Amino acid sequence: MVHSILVGFMGSGKTTIGQLLAERLNCPHLDLDALIVAHEGKTINQIFADHGEAYFRSLESEMLAEAFKREGILSTGGGTPVRSINRRLLINSCIPVVYLKASPEVINNRLQGDQSRPLFQSLDQKKLIELHHERENAYEQSSTIKLTTDHKEPSEIVRTILKSITASVQ
16 A cells, blocks of 8 residues: 655655655655556657547546555655545545645746646746646645645655654554
């Protein structure tokens, strides 16, 4: 069973923190987007281009449910908790769900030049802030642990998560 799930906006550090957390816990790191790419045999950009966002989101829900059956730390996609079916899965699980909060300014700085995110490519600064604001409630609702990642080292974030997870199971 998955040990912990990371949610948050794109660029909040889910993959980086997930990999480090998995290393510390000596378990696999599962990246939902990577699982989707492996399942489809196409990049996220290709899936969006060939089938559109609705298809991708349905596939994401299917792969999320499958990921719950695996062992490790799961990093979700930025839009995963937005769909109500996914949010219900996250809320109803007994697995700690960690919301990695990052400000739109920090996200924008982290993602500059990243060509692998079709949604980010279509957003200007104003639309990025709007989308971030729209999704924030879904992240809040679906998480049991909330951490701000702005200006923190990954190792510090991992230590905080480990303390929070340990405290939540006692």
